[in-house]
Amino acid sequence: MSLKKLISIFFLISNFIFALEIQPTMFEQRIDGSGGYREFIVSNNTNSTLRYKLTIFPGSKKDRDMSKWTEVSPKILTIKPGRNGIFKIFVQTPKEISDGEYDYTLSLKTMDLPKLPGETDKIASAAKLNFDFRLNFIGYAGDLNPDIDFINPVVSTNANGKTVISGTIVNKTPKRGIYCAVNVISGENSLNYSEIRVPVNGEKQFSVTLEPNVKKSDITGITIRNLENSDIILKKPI
Structure with a gap:
């Protein structure tokens, strides 16, 4: 592979990664009792339609994993160029769990899309690279008021x-x-x-x-x- 092509791929990947913008950047909700809920906005800053598959995976704390109580909706998120998409996460725990922090991992994996009129080959190729963005989110149980x-x-x-x-x-x-x-x-x-x-x-x-x-x-x-x-x-x- 030529150096010029390698550099082009590098900038293509960099631009695609930095095009992903999610707000807010945290979950940070109480998950026991009535459960925790938060909406997230994903911005598509490219000129290509993007589609993500959203999946919940276990977090980093094996004894404090809340992925088994966590739901994300929708499971597939399609966002047109220059637009925003919304997904929602809800956590409902068993009646009694230990106080403290729990976590889970959210995966946003790009999915292949047919090339649309006006899209460039480079941007279409970026979607086919199937990036898997992994975000670690934390919730908590118990009446733990911030101090x-x-x-x-x-x-x-x-x-x-x-x-x-x-x-x-x-x-x-x-x-x-x-x-x-x-x-x-x-x-x-x-x-x-x-x-x-x-x-x-x-x-x-x-x-x-x-x-x-x-x-x-x-x-x-x-x-x-x-x-x-x-x-x-x-x-x-x-």
Whole structure:
């Protein structure tokens, strides 16, 4: 195979992979009781119709696998160029399971499609490569309300004169990690947004560089929002 053809295939694969966009990027739902449910949007940023086969597989935690309780609908998702598709995941556990985290793996595998009028050979070939995108999603059981702290906050100026805020997000929630959004606040305005998942009994370093027009004196605090339901779980002055 020639180098030119190899490079073409590389960029074809790269463009196809980066064309896959899924929102939200997590499950993070309580799965016991009435069960957990979330809708996902898949964007098709190519100029070709794409079709995916959706399958639930066991997660990484053998003793905490929730794939056997998980359903995805539809099983086949077809998305036209420049459009969005929606799939739904529902989890219903037995009546009594142990508190804590569980996980599963979602597979989105591309399926061959007949070439449509106006599609290029390259894009048609991309679908035939049958990519299998695997995403690990986490849920939890038990009344485990999020308990998060933001410690050691530092507001500084970097070598380029931009304001930087940093600190440590500590998860004190028993038995579950927390997927959260961090907003830097200036007065009544939200300046920045960042998604972080803090593991069980763990912590994550947080650092963000703000826009050039934001001064150190503008920063008044941060808020941390639980991405399970968008509730604010911490509001802290700085």
